[in-house]
Amino acid sequence: MARVLCKGIEKSYGDVRVVRSLDLEVADGEFLVLVGASGCGKSTTLRMVAGLEAITAGQLLIGDRVVNDVAPRDRDIAMVFQSYALYPHMTVRDNMAFGLTLRGVAKAEIEQRVGVASTMLGLNDLLDRKPAALSGGQRQRVAMGRAVVRQPSVFLFDEPLSNLDAKLRVQMRLEIAKLHKKLGTTILYVTHDQVEAMTLADRIAVMHEGVLQQCAPPQVIYSRPANTYVATFIGSPAMNLFAVQRQGTRLVGSGLAMDLDPGEIELLCGDETELTVGIRPQDWRPAPSGSTPDATLQVDVQEPLGSETFVFGELLGANRDLLAGRDLITQQRADSLVILRLEAGFGGHQGPAIGLHIDRQRLHAFDAKGVRLNKNTSEPTLG
Amino acid sequence: MAGSGHGSSGVAPTGWQAMLPHFLLIPVSVITLYPVLYVIKLALSGTSGATASAWPWPDHPSLDAFAKVALRTDAHGTWLFGRQLLNSLIVSGATTVLGIVLACTAAYAFARFEFPGRRAGLLGFLATQMFPGILTLIPLYVLIQKLGLLDSMLGLILVYSTTAIPFCTWTLKGYFDTLPKEIEESAIIDGATRLQIFVRIILPLSAPAIAVTALFSFMAAWNEFVLAYTFLSQEAAYTLPVQIRNYVGDKDVQWSLFAASSLIAAVPVMALFYAVEKHLVGGLTAGGVKG
Numbered sequence: 001m002a003r004v005l006c007k008g009i010e011k012s013y014g015d016v017r018v019v020r021s022l023d024l025e026v027a028d029g030e031f032l033v034l035v036g037a038s039g040c041g042k043s044t045t046l047r048m049v050a051g052l053e054a055i056t057a058g059q060l061l062i063g064d065r066v067v068n069d070v071a072p073r074d075r076d077i078a079m080v081f082q083s084y085a086l087y088p089h090m091t092v093r094d095n096m097a098f099g100l101t102l103r104g105v106a107k108a109e110i111e112q113r114v115g116v117a118s119t120m121l122g123l124n125d126l127l128d129r130k131p132a133a134l135s136g137g138q139r140q141r142v143a144m145g146r147a148v149v150r151q152p153s154v155f156l157f158d159e160p161l162s163n164l165d166a167k168l169r170v171q172m173r174l175e176i177a178k179l180h181k182k183l184g185t186t187i188l189y190v191t192h193d194q195v196e197a198m199t200l201a202d203r204i205a206v207m208h209e210g211v212l213q214q215c216a217p218p219q220v221i222y223s224r225p226a227n228t229y230v231a232t233f234i235g236s237p238a239m240n241l242f243a244v245q246r247q248g249t250r251l252v253g254s255g256l257a258m259d260l261d262p263g264e265i266e267l268l269c270g271d272e273t274e275l276t277v278g279i280r281p282q283d284w285r286p287a288p289s290g291s292t293p294d295a296t297l298q299v300d301v302q303e304p305l306g307s308e309t310f311v312f313g314e315l316l317g318a319n320r321d322l323l324a325g326r327d328l329i330t331q332q333r334a335d336s337l338v339i340l341r342l343e344a345g346f347g348g349h350q351g352p353a354i355g356l357h358i359d360r361q362r363l364h365a366f367d368a369k370g371v372r373l374n375k376n377t378s379e380p381t382l383g
Numbered sequence: 384m385a386g387s388g389h390g391s392s393g394v395a396p397t398g399w400q401a402m403l404p405h406f407l408l409i410p411v412s413v414i415t416l417y418p419v420l421y422v423i424k425l426a427l428s429g430t431s432g433a434t435a436s437a438w439p440w441p442d443h444p445s446l447d448a449f450a451k452v453a454l455r456t457d458a459h460g461t462w463l464f465g466r467q468l469l470n471s472l473i474v475s476g477a478t479t480v481l482g483i484v485l486a487c488t489a490a491y492a493f494a495r496f497e498f499p500g501r502r503a504g505l506l507g508f509l510a511t512q513m514f515p516g517i518l519t520l521i522p523l524y525v526l527i528q529k530l531g532l533l534d535s536m537l538g539l540i541l542v543y544s545t546t547a548i549p550f551c552t553w554t555l556k557g558y559f560d561t562l563p564k565e566i567e568e569s570a571i572i573d574g575a576t577r578l579q580i581f582v583r584i585i586l587p588l589s590a591p592a593i594a595v596t597a598l599f600s601f602m603a604a605w606n607e608f609v610l611a612y613t614f615l616s617q618e619a620a621y622t623l624p625v626q627i628r629n630y631v632g633d634k635d636v637q638w639s640l641f642a643a644s645s646l647i648a649a650v651p652v653m654a655l656f657y658a659v660e661k662h663l664v665g666g667l668t669a670g671g672v673k674g
C-alpha cells in the first residue's frame with residue numbers, strides 16, 4: 001500500500017491548461033474521491049497518476065518514489081475504466097489473469113488469486129464466459145476483479161458506475177465500499193456524482209476548471225464549503241445564494257431581511273459588508289404566525305414527496321440580478337428558483353406566499369469573490 | 384395510406400403485393416446470371432465447340448474441355464496445368480502473406496503512434512492506390528528486367544506487393560482506429576509491452592478484418608492479368624489468367640477451353656470466400672467496452 005502525492009501537478013494541451021498546479025495527497029489506505037463537473041480535468045488527473053498521460057509540470061509521488069517518468073506497469077497501480085475496457089476475446093478468467101500472466105506469476109498462485117477475487121465479487125459462475133455474454137453490472141465486476149487480483153498498492157477508478165442503471169449503481173457503490181473496507185488499499189476515485197462522492201469518500205476533493213477547490217471529509221465539504229462553487233456543487237437540491245448587505249446586525253437584500261445577534265454576525269461575516277449568503281433548502285422553517293419573517297416566498301410549485309415537501313418560488317422583493325452581477329463561480333445559475341425542503345405537514349400551506357425563518361446556525365457567508373467567511377457553522381445533518 | 388395512422392410496417396403484405404418484388408427481381412437475376420450460365424455452357428460444350436444459340440445449356444454436355452485443360456502437358460511431358468496452378472497459388476499466397484504481415488505492423492504504427500512523416504506516409508500510400516496500375520507498367524518492367532526477375536515468381540510477388548501493401552495498410556488502419564483505446568490502456572496498466580499488446584490484444588481482435596483484407600489481397604493477385612502477361616513469357620512460368628488468355632489466340636480461338644479454365648480458376652477463390660464468410664459479419668469486439 002502507498003500514498004499518492006501530487007506536488008504542483010500541471011497538465012496543458014498546447015495553450016490550454018487542463019489541470020492547474022494541483023496539490024493533493026491521498027493518504028495510505030485512504031479512499032479519496034475526486035469530484036467535479038464534466039470536463040473539469042478529473043480523468044486527466046487520474047490518467048497522469050496512472051501514467052497514461054505525461055505530466056506537464058510538477059512532481060508525482062507514489063509511496064516515496066517520484067514516478068513522473070516511471071512506466072504505468074512499474075507504478076504498482078490498477079485502474080478501472082468507465083467503459084470497463086475488458087479484453088473482448090478473453091474469458092472472464094483470462095481477463096483477470098492477464099496482468100498476472102504478463103508478470104510471470106506462478107500458475108497456481110494466479111489460480112488462487114483469481115479464485116479469491118471471483119468469490120469476493122460473485123463471479124464464480126461466469127469465469128468461462130466472454131465479456132459479450134455478461135450484463136453491464138457483471139462486466140463492471142470483472143473490471144474490478146481484474147484490478148483486485150493484481151494486489152496493487154493503489155486503485156484508480158474513473159467513473160466506474162456511470163454506465164450502470166440507477167439501481168445497479170447503488171448496489172455496486174456498496175460493493176466498492178465493502179471492497180475498500182476489506183482490502184484497505186489506497187483508492188483514488190473519480191466521479192461527477194456527488195452522491196457517490198459523499199457516500200464513498202474518506203475525503204472529497206472538489207475540482208473546477210482544472211483547479212482544486214477544496215479537499216476535506218464529506219461532512220466538512222457539506223457544512224463548511226470553502227467557496228460558492230463547492231457550496232452549490234455539493235448538496236441536492238443545491239444551496240441557494242443571495243446577495244446581501246450588512247447593516248449593523250441586520251442582513252438585507254435579495255428579499256431577505258434578518259436580524260442577528262452581535263456575536264452571530266461577527267462570526268458570520270467579520271467586518272465584510274457586501275456579502276453573499278448561502279442557505280440550504282432544509283434550513284428554512286415556516287415562520288410562526290405573529291412573528292416577523294426573515295423572508296417571504298412567492299410559491300410557484302409544491303412537490304409533496306410524502307416524507308417531505310419541496311417548495312419552489314421567488315422571495316418577495318428579490319432582485320436576483322444583484323447576485324448575477326457579483327460574478328461568483330457557482331455550479332447553479334445564480335438566479336435560479338429558491339428551493340425549500342420542508343416537513344411533509346408543514347402547515348398545509350394553501351396561499352400564494354409563505355413567511356419564512358432561517359436557521360441562523362446554518363447560514364453560509366461568502367465574500368465578494370465567493371470565498372467562505374464564517375467560522376461558526378455547526379456540524380451538519382447530512383441530507 | 385398517406386396520412387392515416389396505420390403504418391403497414393410489421394404486417395406481412397399479401398397477394399399480388401407479395402409477388403411484386405419477385406416480378407422485378409427475377410429479370411434482374413436472369414440478367415446478372417446469364418453470362419455466368421453462358422460460360423458454363425461453353426465449358427460443358429466439349430472440345431468440338433458450342434452452337435451459337437442463346438440458350439445457356441449445351442446440346443451435348445461433356446467434360447472434355449475440363450479434362451483437356453487440366454491434363455495439359457508440354458513437349459517434355461511437364462504437367463503445365465499443375466505447374467501454372469502452383470504458380471498462381473504461390474504468387475497470390477506469398478503476396479497476401481507479405482502484404483498482411485507488413486501491413487499489420489505498418490497500420491498499427493499509423494493508427495497509434497505520432498511520428499515525423501506519418502501523414503506523408505499515409506497520403507503516399509493512398510496516392511499509389513489512386514493511379515491505374517497500368518501507368519506503372521513500363522517503369523516496373525524496366526526495374527524487373529534489370530533485377531533479372533522476368534519470368535520469375537519473386538518478381539511478380541514484389542510487383543503485386545507494391546499495390547497489396549498500401550491497400551492492406553489502409554484497410555487495417557481503418558479497422559485499428561475503431562478499436563477502443565481503453566482496451567490497450569488497460570493492457571498497458573496490466574503490464575503489457577507494445578509488442579505484447581499488438582500480438583495478444585490487437586491481432587486477435589482484428590482477426591475478422593485481417594481475414595477479409597487477406598481475401599481481397601489474394602483475389603487481386605489471383606485474378607491479375609496485365610502485369611503477369613507482361614512479365615511472363617514462358618508457359619511454365621504462367622499464372623492461370625495468362626494461360627486462360629492464351630486459349631483465345633489470334634488464329635485459334637478455343638472458347639470452351641477458355642471457359643473451362645476460367646471456371647477452374649474461380650474455384651479456389653470461391654472456397655476462400657466460403658471459409659472467411661463467417662468473419663465478414665465481424666463483431667469480435669462486442670462486450671469489451673460498455674454494452
Ligand SMILES: Nc1ncnc2c1ncn2[C@@H]1O[C@H](COP(=O)(O)OP(=O)(O)O)[C@@H](O)[C@H]1O
Nearest residue numbers: 013016018036037038039040041042043044045
Ligand atoms: N488529448 C486532449 N487534447 C486536448 N484537450 C483535452 C485532451 N484530453 C482532454 N482534454 C480537455 O481537458 C479537459 C478535461 O478533460 P477530462 O480530464 O477528461 O475531464 P473530466 O474527466 O473531468 O470530465 C476537457 O476540457 C477536455 O476537453
Ligand SMILES: [Mg+2]
Nearest residue numbers: 042043044159
Ligand atoms: Mg472523465
